[in-house]
Amino acid sequence: xxxxxxxxxxxxxxxxxxxxxxxxxxxxxxxxxxxxxxxxxxxxxxxxxxxxxxxxxxxxxxxxxxxxxxxxxxxxxxxxxxxxxxxxxxxxxxxxxxxxxxxxxxxxxxxxxxxxxxxxxxxxxxxxxxxxxxxxxxxxxxxxxxxxxxxxxxxxxxxxxxxxxxxxxxxxxxxxxxxxxxxxxxxxxxxxxxxxxxxxxxxxxxxxxxxxxxxxxxxxxxxxxxxxxxxxxxxxxxxxxxxxxxxxxxxxxxxxxxxxxxxxxxxxxxxxxxxxxxxxxxxxxxxxxxxxxxxxxxxxxxxxxxxxxxxxx
Amino acid sequence: xxxxxxxxxxxxxxxxxxxxxxxxxxxxxxxxxxxxxxxxxxxxxxxxxxxxxxxxxxxxxxxxxxxxxxxxxxxxxxxxxxxxxxxxxxxxxxxxxxxxxxxxxxxxxxxxxxxxxxxxxxxxxxxxxxxxxxxxxxxxxxxxxxxxxxxxxxxxxxxxxxxxxxxxxxxxxxxxxxxxxxxxxxxxxxxxxxxxxxxxxxxxxxxxxxxxxxxxxxxxxxxxxxxxxxxxxxxxxxxxxxxxxxxxxxxxxxxxxxxxxxxxxxxxxxxxxxxxxxxxxxxxxxxxxxxxxxxxxxxxxxxxxxxxxxxxx
Numbered sequence: 001x002x003x004x005x006x007x008x009x010x011x012x013x014x015x016x017x018x019x020x021x022x023x024x025x026x027x028x029x030x031x032x033x034x035x036x037x038x039x040x041x042x043x044x045x046x047x048x049x050x051x052x053x054x055x056x057x058x059x060x061x062x063x064x065x066x067x068x069x070x071x072x073x074x075x076x077x078x079x080x081x082x083x084x085x086x087x088x089x090x091x092x093x094x095x096x097x098x099x100x101x102x103x104x105x106x107x108x109x110x111x112x113x114x115x116x117x118x119x120x121x122x123x124x125x126x127x128x129x130x131x132x133x134x135x136x137x138x139x140x141x142x143x144x145x146x147x148x149x150x151x152x153x154x155x156x157x158x159x160x161x162x163x164x165x166x167x168x169x170x171x172x173x174x175x176x177x178x179x180x181x182x183x184x185x186x187x188x189x190x191x192x193x194x195x196x197x198x199x200x201x202x203x204x205x206x207x208x209x210x211x212x213x214x215x216x217x218x219x220x221x222x223x224x225x226x227x228x229x230x231x232x233x234x235x236x237x238x239x240x241x242x243x244x245x246x247x248x249x250x251x252x253x254x255x256x257x258x259x260x261x262x263x264x265x266x267x268x269x270x271x272x273x274x275x276x277x278x279x280x281x282x283x284x285x286x287x288x289x290x291x292x293x294x295x296x297x298x299x300x301x302x303x304x305x306x307x308x309x310x311x312x313x
Numbered sequence: 314x315x316x317x318x319x320x321x322x323x324x325x326x327x328x329x330x331x332x333x334x335x336x337x338x339x340x341x342x343x344x345x346x347x348x349x350x351x352x353x354x355x356x357x358x359x360x361x362x363x364x365x366x367x368x369x370x371x372x373x374x375x376x377x378x379x380x381x382x383x384x385x386x387x388x389x390x391x392x393x394x395x396x397x398x399x400x401x402x403x404x405x406x407x408x409x410x411x412x413x414x415x416x417x418x419x420x421x422x423x424x425x426x427x428x429x430x431x432x433x434x435x436x437x438x439x440x441x442x443x444x445x446x447x448x449x450x451x452x453x454x455x456x457x458x459x460x461x462x463x464x465x466x467x468x469x470x471x472x473x474x475x476x477x478x479x480x481x482x483x484x485x486x487x488x489x490x491x492x493x494x495x496x497x498x499x500x501x502x503x504x505x506x507x508x509x510x511x512x513x514x515x516x517x518x519x520x521x522x523x524x525x526x527x528x529x530x531x532x533x534x535x536x537x538x539x540x541x542x543x544x545x546x547x548x549x550x551x552x553x554x555x556x557x558x559x560x561x562x563x564x565x566x567x568x569x570x571x572x573x574x575x576x577x578x579x580x581x582x583x584x585x586x587x588x589x590x591x592x593x594x595x596x597x598x599x600x601x602x603x604x605x606x607x608x609x610x611x612x613x614x615x616x617x618x619x620x621x622x623x624x625x626x
Binding site (some may be wrong): 080081083084088110111112113114119122124143170171177178180183188 | 424435437455457458461
């Protein structure tokens with residue numbers, strides 16, 4: 001059996017094919033779903049009906065953007081909010097995205113020690129051996145417990161040809177309170193970046209990047225530029241663009257000369273709310289509205305792709 | 314409708330009733346399950362059969378220790394490893410523990426920002442409104458994204474009469490790499506402790522503790538003592554006793570004069586592997602073996618309770 005294809009190479013083939021580093025989050029927030037999706041949903045219990053709505057919304061969103069973007073990022077929390085039926089819906093949404101040829105990054109921000117971390121990695125990257133064919137391509141990971149706790153995630157991802165995105169500098173207002181703290185003069189954010197760069201330097205694929213990425217928020221553009229330079233072969237996942245306030249100019253720093261010139265390799269820029277719920281916010285609400293929510297999402301994704309063209313050649 | 318009963322008061326009623334601060338983890342590791350449990354399991358697919366084994370094991374373990382300890386801590390990672398059937402099994406294990414009168418602490422170490430954090434909190438503390446009656450009593454939380462990201466968890470827990478245990482100093486060898494880093498001369502661990510103490514000072518129940526606890530590992534006994542003193546009204550969850558190497562003497566620092574004298578309030582000492590798989594390790598393997606695994610687990614739980622009697626009066 002040949003080794004599984006390198007995550008960064010699979011990702012970058014998709015980025016080149018679509019010509020954009022735009023990533024669309026799948027965030028089924030119950031109170032924000034379009035009425036037609038809720039109306040069409042069925043199920044023997046209220047939770048199962050909600051889960052059916054989440055599945056319809058997730059699949060519909062995938063269908064709306066599959067031709068436009070290389071990757072999607074389902075947010076596990078919203079599915080987990082519904083309990084077991086929600087988790088089952090998430091699994092079917094992931095399978096749908098994979099079948100549509102999209103790279104799937106499961107945003108679950110897991111972290112734990114030793115064999116517990118290994119259980120999360122196996123479970124969320126395809127389940128017990130052998131992994132399910134509909135496994136997610138990559139998983140977000142919280143490194144707070146320590147660099148030793150990343151190892152099981154890295155080992156499982158390597159073995160499965162999957163990717164990871166490790167929280168490095170998050171997009172929220174008080175992210176610095178713990179992430180900026182220093183040990184021996186090096187901040188936790190920079191220490192994580194150095195650790196990830198070391199892992200990636202030993203696992204570079206054909207497109208020049210390793211399979212262990214970093215999450216760096218668009219809401220801290222100066223740090224984003226510094227971190228891009230500090231870990232040149234680490235793929236980035238950049239949240240905070242769009243609804244959280246980050247602009248194309250703010251995320252430009254995620255693309256250094258190397259990755260910007262190659263059409264936007266090495267970083268994915270995520271937008272969730274602005275694409276998911278475009279039907280209910282201007283400028284798309286007036287034209288489309290709830291009945292045409294998929295068209296609104298496609299229009300918002302197209303607008304994002306256009307917006308990002310200014311920064312990747 | 315009256316306010317939900319305060320988490321720490323419910324917990325401490327259970328601790329007093331059982332006369333011990335011993336907490337038993339529920340860690341169904343596939344490769345370690347007793348053969349009779351695996352043999353009895355059924356299901357249309359292999360994953361569903363494994364999930365049935367996890368449910369049988371979890372419920373059997375609960376039955377074995379329910380008269381001996383006040384609380385159990387299911388580890389979400391092992392159930393999630395099996396995908397949706399595993400998550401469904403976890404939900405039934407939680408319900409079984411609640412029905413047995415145990416306090417249930419769901420160890421899921423979630424963390425995210427804003428409304429995403431709120432979705433995790435709602436989902437894992439009973440689901441969307443109204444919460445399921447079989448909700449977990451408390452949830453472990455990863456604070457790495459920042460103190461602002463704890464707020465949604467605290468708000469949901471307060472509203473539901475639930476508890477939280479926030480990672481403060483974890484038990485693994487390299488926990489200090491990020492947790493010991495300092496900002497303005499204060500380590501991240503100490504900053505988290507101060508934040509939790511402030512929240513608890515404003516939410517003290519009848520037994521003298523707040524509902525937002527801290528996870529502090531038994532493997533760092535000196536820090537455990539310091540942290541107990543730094544956050545006197547914060548309930549502690551102490552992993553690392555037993556299989557990870559912590560002894561009763563190592564966890565003595567979790568009980569200050571206040572909580573030690575009151576029979577062991579204010580801290581729970583967790584043991585997972587040594588109780589779960591007592592049938593396959595000495596000193597209980599020779600006497601019981603796989604066929605009598607529940608008796609082995611009960612014997613191991615009794616031994617733990619006895620061991621801890623030396624440090625709580």
